[in-house]
Amino acid sequence: MAEDFYQVLDRDLMLMLQQIFSGVTAENAGRFHFSPPYDASHGDLACNAAMMLAKSEDVAAMVLAETIAEHLRNWSAFAEVSVVKPGFINARLKVSFLTAELARILSDPDYFSHCDVGAGKRVNIEYVSANPTGPLHVGHARGAVFGDALSVLLTRTGYDVTREYYINDVGVQVDVLARSAHGRYLEALGDKTQTFDAPLYSGEYLIPVGGALAARFGTTYQNVPESEYLAPIREYTIAAMIKIIRSDLQALGVVQDVFTSERALVESGAVEQTLTYMQEHNLVYRGVLEPPRGKTPEDWEPREQLLFRSSDFGDDIDRPLIKSDGTWSYFTPDITYHRDKFARNFDWLINIFGADHIGYVKRLKAAAAAFSEVPLDILCCQIVRFIKNGAPVRMSKRQGTFITLRELIAAVGKDVVRLHLLGRKNDAHMDFDLELMRQQSLDNPVFYIQYAHARCHSAISHAKAEFSILPEVTAEELAAKLITAADHRLLCKLAEYSGMLRRAGSALEVHRIALYLRELAKELHGFWSQGKDQAELRVVVRDDALLTAARCQLLCGVKQVLADGLGLLGVTAVDELR
RNA sequence: GCACCCGUAGCUCAGCUGGAUAGAGCAUUGCCCUCCGAAGGCAAAGGCCGCAGGUUCGAAUCCUGUCGGGUGCGCCA
Structure with missing residues (x-):
């Protein structure tokens, strides 16, 4: 399993801490890590280990930090390691360490797909299901x-x-x-x-x-x-x-592999089988529900139904499976459907729900827990308010005022x-101002990120036009040339990408990709603009073919990462803006 | 009444699973195009992170309570 940039650093950190401190074990070592500090003036990486260890080691954080820093100074990755007041250890990376990562981005065909935290586990993601x-x-x-x-x-x-x-x-x-x-x-x-x-x-x-x-x-x-x-x-x-x-x-770029029909499931007899199974496993009983509190319907009368013991599995109340008229509730085929998914041997189930189904989450998770050890995660998408002419659009199916997806696209x-x-x-709740x-204003991040991508393309083409032949750049030359603060910041940002993806994946947070792309685009635009004031900071430096070639490599890296991230989100990366 | 989600700059939102002086974009105010694309950049200003407690070296982040907003909740699907 290939490790990404931050995993390598964190793993080495853990091994080192285990050698120094007896209290550090494989279990608790995950809490110690390097992360990019929010303020770039602190360096490229910050390490929290000393403060985390201060209590268990019963030593002042600053003392520990100094000890750890002393070890870190021997690492080949770091150009500089310093200790700051509460117990932070700040490190500055060697350019060669960063350019090596750039070289991997540019040359390793597996770079963008080498993350293997999933280890091939089979996961079923159900979404839309309108x-x-x-x-x-x-x-x-x-x-x-x-x-x-x-x-x-x-x-x-x-x-x-x-x-x-x-x-x-x-x-x-x-x-x-x-x-x-x-x-x-x-x-x-x-x-x-x-x-x-x-x-x-x-x-x-x-x-x-x-x-x-x-x-x-x-x-x-x-x-x-x-x-x-x-x-x-x-x-x-x-x-x-x-x-x-x-x-x-x-039209939205959304593709699904499997379309499962409820009717086919019902006609196969699977619902009866599920009910039989639940009876055999004492998951159901005949009983009468309490009226809902605080809002008792006027026509409420207690009736006996077949109830699922969902409250034994974390639900608030038990839920009807067979109504008093003898028919199934909506829930019953749905339980059956999830039992069917379990039977298909997935290691993990994920459901994407709209906010209007939030109330359904607990009972479904209860059903899943009753049937299988396989985890079921239910992620809810909150309501999007559509704003038109400065006011929320009121949508009603009956009045035909709802906007179709087609119209939106x-x-x-x-x-x-x-x-x-x-x-x-x-x-998170959000607005969508039509x-x-x-x-295509600046409120719209698509153009900001696409512009950064287009600028990379433009500069690289310009360099190729300026120099008929750009020299090959060795690893040593790359590290020797990309030495300005602006180069350094871009290199650091690129190095964050792989770890960001891993974390976004394990947190099930796709939005982090979009945030990262915005940050990278911002770095690129800043980098670009510095070239306006100082010619030696441009991509194309007329009297320095080697530097130009090195900067082209850097922008190729940025371009590839932007394109990859946009691709993950299903957004087009363009070489030119109209 | 109950459950879930959200309360962070004037507005829209981040805040990397507990770290440093809480950050972006828009809007406002000033700069920067004879120069690789100014659809950009730089800078200023803007905050009791809803409120009150608690946990600890340390809280926007975790816990409890509370107030506001949203969504849902009946034998509907």
Whole structure:
């Protein structure tokens, strides 16, 4: 398993501390690490070990820091090690150590995929799973891009990822869909009296489905009772909706591998099997629930149901599986579905939920815990407020005022949608200002990062034009040439990338990639601008071909890291801005 | 009433699993294009990190309470 830049340093630190201090073991050593200090004037790296050890060793942190620093001074990686007041150990890296990392970025074909914290474990990530009753709308966008980017990130950090969509193709919603489609079908056959009020779906997207149904079935279902037309119309229409949804996802750059049908699961008898299993394992009982506190419904009456002992597994109350009328609750097939996922031998399940399903998390985790040791993580994406003309857009399905995903992409572009939604923690509330995002203003980080990438490209091309032949640069020359403070900062920033990815992966925090890219872009822009005042800080230095070649290597590294990070987020890296 | 999420600069948000003087972008105010792309850079200003306790060498970060905002919660799906 290959280690990244910071892992190597931290591992060596741990080994060294174990040699010096008897109290340091493999277990607690993970707390000691190097990290980039927030203030660059402190150096390239800060180490927290002395302060962490002060108590267990019963020695003043400053004394320990001096001891540790003395050892660190022997490391080949460091040019300078110093100790500062509370007990920080600050270190400055040798340029050769940083340029060696740059060389790996440029020459190692596996550099961007060598992280193996996942160790090939099989993880299933379920996301979107919107009801197949129509095109996706903006409410689905965040979960879609987050699930997609998380899948890419976990793949990159060594997991074997399956991306899954669960199709809720059973129940009232899809029956309503079928009735609506049937109305459009009659319309297509010439009946102009059809209406599509309240419970029916009035969206225009069903009109072509009606036409297709007419072409497919002719007049077969024109004058037959619902019991005859419902199933075939429903099947056809759901397939049409899935097709629309998949194409919506594709427009966002989101791909999923497995589409699991609830109906197929139900028809296989898996739900009954699950109920039998739960009965055999004493996970259910017949009982009556208390009315919900503080908000007792007027028509509440206690009725006996089949309940899952979910409160034994961390839920607040037990949950109904079979309702008093003898039918399953929504939860029952869903439990079955997760049991099916467990049966497919994943090592880890992740569900991406919208904020409107937060209340569902505990019971599902309870069900998972009752069935398997395999961990289930449920990540919720908070509501995105869409702002138009300075005011939040009120969206209502009934009034047809919700913005579709297609409209959003058409308005601002896929890259803007993705980077903006991926730029914040998934569980943070956020705004999406449609005007700002359309303006391509500085509020929009896509252009800032793409601009940095384009500048790298531009400078490298310029260097190639200026010097017909750029000299080869040896490792020694690279280290000897990239010695200014500006070079140094860029090199340090590049070296952070691999460790940042590893941490983002283990924290399931995709937004860190976006933050990092912004930081790297900022360093690049700063680097660039210094060349305006001082010609020797430019990429192209006319009287120094070797320096120019070295700087080109540096910018190649920046360009590659920017492109890789943007690629992880599904955002296009461009060589030129319009 | 209960559960989950969020309260950090005027606004939108970071803060790397407990570290140094809490950071970015936008907006405001000043600079920097005869010079690799100014869609950029530099600088100024802006803060009781909602509030109150606790844990410890050390808290925006962890715990408890509390107040505000959001989302959800019934035998709906």
